[in-house]
Amino acid sequence: KQEVTQIPAALSVPEGENLVLNCSFTDSAIYNLQWFRQDPGKGLTSLLLIQSSQREQTSGRLNASLDKSSGRSTLYIAASQPGDSATYLCAVLKAGGTSYGKLTFGQGTILTVHP
């Protein structure tokens, strides 16, 4: 059974800091890994998707890396801003098997960026 763990569970940083969110998964047989952002009381917004054959994806101040063999991904946020405050969720899509098509989510990292 795929298990996804995110560390830290919560993070509070001053504005302007660069930060790293970590995600690990137990089953390396994945199609892709996706990072989402969730604002309080809102739905999920997709930030970055990395296919299993890729090593990283970048969008603006965000950079996500994937090391499938070790079951790890990191989300790097450069020059953090108060508007980045949200919960960040990592999810992996299993490649085949009985859980084919199932996105497995981590519990999320609650990020607070204070001015």
Added chain:
Amino acid sequence: DAGVIQSPRHEVTEMGQEVTLRCKPISGHDYLFWYRQTMMRGLELLIYFNNNVPIDDSGMPEDRFSAKMPNASFSTLKIQPSEPRDSAVYFCASSLKLQGSGGYTFGSGTRLTVV
């Protein structure tokens, strides 16, 4: 495109009542997913459809839960009878491909409270 549309946004009902949650996926997306989010268990896949056909309903917690997709633009998740432990945020998501580069698009969710 307006994205994935869910209704209602909030639902408060009494234990024992029937609850119906609704979802309109993005036009052209072949896959539709129902997820449930709670503090204790995080995001869990309940069921997903491909071309209106249920593919995997192993995440549906009990027979009290049922989901239908009568056409490509509409799906319902029904709980009958509802119980307080069903209180959660229910998300609908759609995807063009199961493992394609487009990833998943989530709706804003329905916050269900059963009293």
